[in-house]
Each structure stands twice: as C-alpha cells, then as structure tokens.
Amino acid sequence: METSEIIEKLLFIGLLFLITLGIAAYATYLERKVAAWFQDRIGPDRAGPFGILQPLADGGKLFFKEDFIPAAADKWLFILGPGIAMFTSMMTGAVIPWSSDIEIAGNTIELQVADVNIGILFIMGFLSIGVYGIMIGGWASNNKFSLFSAIRASSQMISYELAMGICVITIVMLTGSLSLNKIVESQHGMNWNVFYQPVAFIIFFICALAETNRAPFDLPECESELIGGYHTEYGAMKMGFYLFSEYVSMFISSAIISILFFGGFNFPWMDHFNGNTLAILGVIAMFTKTFIFMFVFMWIRWTLPRFRFDQLMHLGWKSLIPMALINMLITGIVIAFNEGWFN
Amino acid sequence: MNTLEKQKSKIEATVESSIETIDGDIATLNLGPTHPSTHGIFQNVLKVDGEKILSSVQTVGYIHRAFEKIAERRPYSQITPLTDRLNYCSSPINNLGWYMTVEKLIGAEMPKRVDYMRVIIMELARIADHLVCNSVIGVDAGALTGFTYLFQQREKIYELFEEVCGARLTTNLGRIGGFERDFSPEFHRKLKDFLKDFPKVFNEFDKLLSRNRIFMDRTIGAGAISAERALQYSFVGPNLRAAGVDYDVRVLNPYASYEDFDFIIPVGTQGDTYDRFQVRQEEIRQSLRIIEQAFNNLPEGDYKADIPEFFLPPKEEVYNNMEALIYHFKIVMGETPIPVGEVYHSVEGGNGELGYYLISDGGRSPYRLQFRRPCFIYYQAYPEMITGQSISDAVLTLSSMNVIAGELDA
Numbered sequence: 001m002e003t004s005e006i007i008e009k010l011l012f013i014g015l016l017f018l019i020t021l022g023i024a025a026y027a028t029y030l031e032r033k034v035a036a037w038f039q040d041r042i043g044p045d046r047a048g049p050f051g052i053l054q055p056l057a058d059g060g061k062l063f064f065k066e067d068f069i070p071a072a073a074d075k076w077l078f079i080l081g082p083g084i085a086m087f088t089s090m091m092t093g094a095v096i097p098w099s100s101d102i103e104i105a106g107n108t109i110e111l112q113v114a115d116v117n118i119g120i121l122f123i124m125g126f127l128s129i130g131v132y133g134i135m136i137g138g139w140a141s142n143n144k145f146s147l148f149s150a151i152r153a154s155s156q157m158i159s160y161e162l163a164m165g166i167c168v169i170t171i172v173m174l175t176g177s178l179s180l181n182k183i184v185e186s187q188h189g190m191n192w193n194v195f196y197q198p199v200a201f202i203i204f205f206i207c208a209l210a211e212t213n214r215a216p217f218d219l220p221e222c223e224s225e226l227i228g229g230y231h232t233e234y235g236a237m238k239m240g241f242y243l244f245s246e247y248v249s250m251f252i253s254s255a256i257i258s259i260l261f262f263g264g265f266n267f268p269w270m271d272h273f274n275g276n277t278l279a280i281l282g283v284i285a286m287f288t289k290t291f292i293f294m295f296v297f298m299w300i301r302w303t304l305p306r307f308r309f310d311q312l313m314h315l316g317w318k319s320l321i322p323m324a325l326i327n328m329l330i331t332g333i334v335i336a337f338n339e340g341w342f343n
Numbered sequence: 344m345n346t347l348e349k350q351k352s353k354i355e356a357t358v359e360s361s362i363e364t365i366d367g368d369i370a371t372l373n374l375g376p377t378h379p380s381t382h383g384i385f386q387n388v389l390k391v392d393g394e395k396i397l398s399s400v401q402t403v404g405y406i407h408r409a410f411e412k413i414a415e416r417r418p419y420s421q422i423t424p425l426t427d428r429l430n431y432c433s434s435p436i437n438n439l440g441w442y443m444t445v446e447k448l449i450g451a452e453m454p455k456r457v458d459y460m461r462v463i464i465m466e467l468a469r470i471a472d473h474l475v476c477n478s479v480i481g482v483d484a485g486a487l488t489g490f491t492y493l494f495q496q497r498e499k500i501y502e503l504f505e506e507v508c509g510a511r512l513t514t515n516l517g518r519i520g521g522f523e524r525d526f527s528p529e530f531h532r533k534l535k536d537f538l539k540d541f542p543k544v545f546n547e548f549d550k551l552l553s554r555n556r557i558f559m560d561r562t563i564g565a566g567a568i569s570a571e572r573a574l575q576y577s578f579v580g581p582n583l584r585a586a587g588v589d590y591d592v593r594v595l596n597p598y599a600s601y602e603d604f605d606f607i608i609p610v611g612t613q614g615d616t617y618d619r620f621q622v623r624q625e626e627i628r629q630s631l632r633i634i635e636q637a638f639n640n641l642p643e644g645d646y647k648a649d650i651p652e653f654f655l656p657p658k659e660e661v662y663n664n665m666e667a668l669i670y671h672f673k674i675v676m677g678e679t680p681i682p683v684g685e686v687y688h689s690v691e692g693g694n695g696e697l698g699y700y701l702i703s704d705g706g707r708s709p710y711r712l713q714f715r716r717p718c719f720i721y722y723q724a725y726p727e728m729i730t731g732q733s734i735s736d737a738v739l740t741l742s743s744m745n746v747i748a749g750e751l752d753a
C-alpha cells in the first residue's frame with residue numbers, strides 16, 4: 001500500500017469519524033425537536049438560533065461533570081463498559097459504502113473505509129460485541145437495577161440477532177455476495193431489495209429497533225422500571241458515551257437498512273449522471289434514506305408504549321424467527337426455480 | 344483516618360451483603376423509596392425470582408405530616424390548606440369536601456348556585472386528577488407523548504382554578520359557606536373554550552392508547568383484583584368500579600345537588616390495569632357532561648350562603664358596619680362558636696370516597712378530625728395485587744391505582 005493511499009484512508013476515516021459523531025450529536029437535537037413536534041411543544045430553543053447549539057452545550061456539560069465511580073463498582077470494568085459500547089458502534093461504520101468512487105485531481109477515492117468482502121458479517125459481528133458494553137457496564141455497577149438491565153439486554157440482543165441474521169441471509173441469497181458493495185451494486189437504479197423482500201425488510205427493521213435498544217424495545221433502559229437501566233450508576237461523559245453510542249448505532253442501523261433494502265446510494269434515473277456528479281448525488285441519496293429511517297425510529301419511539309419482557313421474547317422467538325425462516329425458505333425455492341432446478 | 348477506615352469497612356460490608364442477596368435464586372430488590380415510577384415516596388421491598396415478584400413488604404410514612412393532629416389545633420377555616428395537601432392532583436375536591444363537612448356540622452344550607460359552582464369545580468378537578476393518572480399509566484408503559492400532550496389541557500384546568508381563587512395546585516379554593524367571589528366573565532370564557540377544545544385532544548389521546556395492541560397486552564391482566572377482594576379491602580372510587588361494583592358517592596349519597604345531573608357510572612369487569620384506565624377515561628367524559636349541564640343551567644342567586652358568622656364580610660362592610668366588624672374579628676381570630684357534634688361527610692374524590700369524620704366539642708378547633716383517605720386503603724392491597732407478576736406490571740399497577748403519596752401519608 002502506498003503512503004499516499006494510507007494518508008487518503010486516514011483522512012477519510014477522520015472525516016467519517018467526525019461526520020458520524022456530528023450526526024449522532026445532532027440526532028439528539030433532532031430527537032428532542034421531533035418529540036417536541038409530536039407533543040405540541042417547542043423543544044430546545046435557548047442555545048443559539050433554534051437551539052442548534054444545544055448538543056454542544058450538553059456535551060460540554062457532560063465533560064465538566066464529576067467523573068464519579070461508585071465505591072462498590074468494579075473500577076476497570078466500569079470504565080470499559082461505555083468504551084466498548086462506543087467503540088463497537090463506531091466500528092460498524094467502517095464497511096459502509098457511502099457512494100460510488102469520487103475523483104479529485106486525477107486520484108480515485110473510494111467513499112468507503114474498507115471494502116471487506118464479508119462486510120455484512122463484519123457488521124453482524126460488531127453488533128453482537130455491542131451487547132458486551134451494556135452487559136459489562138450493568139454488571140460492573142453492582143446495582144441490581146443495572147444487573148436486571150444487563151440480563152434483559154443480553155437476552156434481547158441474542159434473540160433478535162437470530163431473526164436479523166436470517167433476514168440478512170435472504171439478502172445474501174439474492175445477491176450472492178457478502179460484500180456490501182456488491183449488495184448495493186445489485187440494486188442499481190430502482191431495483192431495490194425491498195420490492196423483492198418486503199417481509200425480510202419488516203423483520204429486519206423490527207430487529208434493528210431491538211438491537212439499538214430503541215422504543216418499543218428499550219427494555220434495558222426503561223426508566224419507569226429500572227430507573228436508568230445499565231447506566232443508572234453512570235454519570236458525566238461515561239453516561240454520555242452510552243447515550244452517544246445509542247445514537248451512533250441508530251445512525252449506522254439506518255444506513256444498513258438503506259443499503260440492504262433501499263439500494264444504498266442508488267437512486268432512480270442515476271444513469272443520466274456519471275463521475276463526480278453521480279457520486280455526490282449518491283451521497284445525498286444515501287444520507288436522505290438514512291435520515292428518513294432515523295426519523296422513523298424517532299417517530300416510533302414517541303408513539304408506542306414499551307413491551308414487557310416476556311412479550312418481547314414471545315415476539316422474537318415465536319413470531320419473528322419463524323416468519324424469517326419461512327421467508328428464507330420461500331426465497332430459496334424461488335431462486336432454485338429460477339435457476340432451473342426443478343426442470 | 345479512623346473514620347475513613349470505618350467508612351471503608353462499612354462500604355465493604357454493604358457490598359458483601361448486596362452480593363449475598365444476589366446469590367441464590369431469590370434476590371431482594373428495593374423498589375423505592377426514591378424510584379422514578381413510585382411518583383412520590385413509597386418503599387416496597389420485593390423478593391424477586393428473576394423478574395417475578397414473590398413477595399412485597401411496604402413501608403409507609405415517608406411524608407407523614409401529622410395533619411390530623413395539626414388540625415386539632417387550628418380554627419376550622421385554617422384546616423383547608425391541610426386538605427389541599429392530601430391528594431394534590433385534585434385539591435379543590437378536598438377543599439370543598441371539607442367545607443361541606445363543616446357546613447353539615449353547623450347546619451348551613453347552600454344556595455343552588457353555590458352547589459352548581461361547586462359541581463363545576465369538583466368535576467374539573469376530577470378531570471385533572473384522572474388526566475394525570477391515565478397519562479402516567481402511559482408514561483410508565485413507555486409512551487411519553489400522551490402525557491405531555493394532555494398536560495396542556497390540565498394546564499387549562501389549572502388556569503380556570505387560578506381564575507377562581509388565584510392558586511393552581513394547592514388551591515385553598517372557596518370558603519365555608521360558598522365562594523370568595525362569583526365566577527368572573529373570564530372564567531366563563533375560559534370554561535367555554537375548554538369544553539370546546541378538550542374533547543378533541545382527549546379523543547386523540549384515547550386513540551393513542553386505548554386500542555393500542557402493545558398497551559393492551561401490557562395492561563390487560565396486570566394487577567387485577569376481584570370485586571370481592573376489593574370490597575374486603577374497602578376499595579372505593581374508580582379502582583372499585585373497575586372491579587365491577589358500581590359504587591359512587593355522587594349517586595348513592597348525593598351532595599352538592601349531584602342528583603340534578605344526568606350521568607353514567609362506568610364499571611369494569613376484571614379490575615385490572617386496563618379496566619382502571621378505561622373506567623377513568625369514561626369518567627372524564629361523564630365529568631364533561633356534568634360540567635356542561637351545570638354550566639348551561641347555572642342558577643341565578645348568590646355565590647355564598649347567608650351565614651355571616653362564618654363567611655368573611657367584605658372590607659367596606661367591616662369598616663362601616665359594627666356587626667361586620669365583630670364577625671370579621673371573630674373569624675380572623677378563629678373564635679367563632681361551633682356547635683358540639685359529630686359528623687361524617689364524604690365526597691367522591693379523584694381517587695374515590697374521600698371522607699371527613701369530624702368531632703367538635705364546641706371549641707375553636709376540632710376535637711378530632713379523621714380523613715378517610717382512599718389511597719391509604721388501596722396501598723394495603725398492593726402487595727397482594729403484584730405478587731406473582733413481573734416488576735413491569737407492578738409499576739403499572741401502582742400508577743393505575745393512582746396512589747398519591749400526599750393522600751397515603753396524611
């Protein structure tokens with residue numbers, strides 16, 4: 001690998017890092033504005049025009065608060081928990097293709113940190129590690145409410161990952177590749193997977209809500225029963241990390257949904273454009289789709305009540321997994337039929 | 344150094360004891376005294392197996408303020424602020440209930456207009472109380488939107504109270520023998536607006552939760568109590584009606600001319616959280632009907648009864664009239680002679696039958712005053728209702744019974 005290439009990658013990683021964090025920070029602002037809109041309120045409007053400096057003010061406040069570790073907590077695990085949560089949610093962004101290649105001064109730049117040929121496996125893997133952040137944080141706090149939350153989180157994530165994985169398999173069956181780039185390319189123009197796999201999309205979307213601990217699956221942190229859930233004992237920026245990682249995962253999940261089912265950076269009539277125009281329009285298309293899904297995430301949160309834990313398990317194991325399995329079976333049969341296995 | 348070591352060993356001891364309780368299958372969990380869903384200060388020491396509650400031991404008295412004892416030292420008119428602080432979600436009902444008790448003791452007759460005005464105020468307070476309860480059930484189930492949305496309407500009700508008496512939460516509304524002043528034109532305008540706008544917002548809230556699949560799954564069967572057990576615990580109000588007994592003080596023992604109005608008492612069948620929610624929803628609609636009837640047929644007349652020895656005379660009378668000056672002095676100093684007697688009066692409060700048992704020995708303050716506080720009774724049944732349920736259900740059960748700390752610990 002040449003030095004220039006490494007620098008280019010590092011720059012892009014830095015840029016992506018900034019963008020992801022910026023979007024996560026402004027997702028908190030958006031969330032509060034959306035909630036205010038639904039509830040016929042005004043929302044944050046004190047810091048800066050329309051309150052757009054609110055996330056910065058929040059972040060500043062969290063940084064300057066006392067970094068308190070309870071006496072009964074396991075110190076190192078207590079610090080490790082939020083770190084893992086933040087790390088895993090940021091890492092999943094590494095394999096996402098944001099658009100087609102862009103050309104600057106004769107250099108072709110890929111708008112993707114790493115084109116791993118098992119991209120989707122990479123994402124699923126990091127999503128699974130993500131639960132460790134919550135589990136370790138909940139366990140290390142030495143608080144029974146946190147422990148309850150950690151137990152809930154781990155069982156919830158394991159159950160919903162299965163259904164999610166099966167949905168991903170159906171997409172992989174359609175595309176024939178685990179690479180996210182290939183999956184996006186196969187959905188050229190309006191040839192989006194959602195038209196072939198609506199059931200898989202719905203199941204995947206529900207599982208994504210559960211994986212990111214968003215309402216109505218926010219059982220690990222449901223404030224009415226478990227006080228703050230796994231971050232009951234956390235304060236200052238360590239809690240900020242947990243909250244932040246939730247918004248980062250929400251952003252990344254929305255991006256993954258757009259890639260797997262809504263064509264990623266593909267958009268209708270894209271054949272009329274080429275080169276940099278196509279790439280920039282692709283970025284716009286990708287971000288528009290992502291933001292629409294983030295809005296839907298918020299919409300659901302501010303509309304629906306929360307499940308009870310046993311109902312959550314019933315939904316996961318008795319509805320979503322069988323549905324996903326049947327969907328996979330049907331997809332398999334149709335593919336086999338098209339390829340002439342039955343002739 | 345010594346104290347530091349002591350503290351350290353103390354902390355280590357607590358850590359060890361908490362680890363001990365996690366060991367084994369059954370854990371002890373302190374739900375409260377400060378917990379976001381206890382809406383006040385209650386403690387429940389739960390024994391839990393996983394999330395299932397095996398037993399519960401309650402502690403009461405965290406905000407006990409000895410109201411009944413304080414009342415024994417106060418003139419009658421000064422007891423009203425104590426009643427404000429019982430069920431602070433619907434304090435006008437408490438105030439007016441107390442006035443009616445005193446009026447019963449001194450044998451005062453109220454003009455029809457006072458009765459109707461009281462009915463309007465009490466039903467507004469009932470709506471405010473039920474709004475809080477039902478929207479908080481939503482919050483505890485995870486749906487915050489209905490809560491903030493409805494609180495704007497509760498705000499309008501508080502504005503109405505402010506228009507009548509100047510206060511909002513702890514209202515101290517009215518006087519023994521009527522009201523301090525008549526409803527202002529502004530009040531009429533605001534009430535008309537409220538009656539027009541509220542049903543629309545309320546129906547939206549109803550659509551958000553009533554037939555929501557997740558909400559129904561959460562609440563149906565949660566914290567159920569049978570009619571028989573409820574009666575044995577002497578449940579009253581919406582919680583008893585949800586269990587299927589149509590007991591309502593407004594109908595069975597009408598006060599303040601409730602017999603003039605046409606309304607329905609909703610009853611449930613299962614006595615669970617969903618039924619309690621629905622009963623309260625319907626009661627809000629019925630209260631609206633009552634307010635409309637009372638407001639449209641508001642009789643002409645005086646806003647106070649003719650009992651000068653109890654009702655504070657206007658200032659210009661005090662300065663120009665001998666009798667008024669004497670009454671004013673006696674009322675302000677709390678030296679009005681009170682007949683000897685023993686009365687019980689109850690009103691249908693936001694949470695059920697709110698009773699006042701008053702014994703007077705003729706002194707300036709009651710010999711004994713007992714508040715019959717429905718929340719105190721509901722809370723006794725709480726362990727039985729949540730045993731065998733999950734922690735999530737326990738939280739919903741508490742909020743759906745609308746146990747208010749101020750009323751639990753008088």
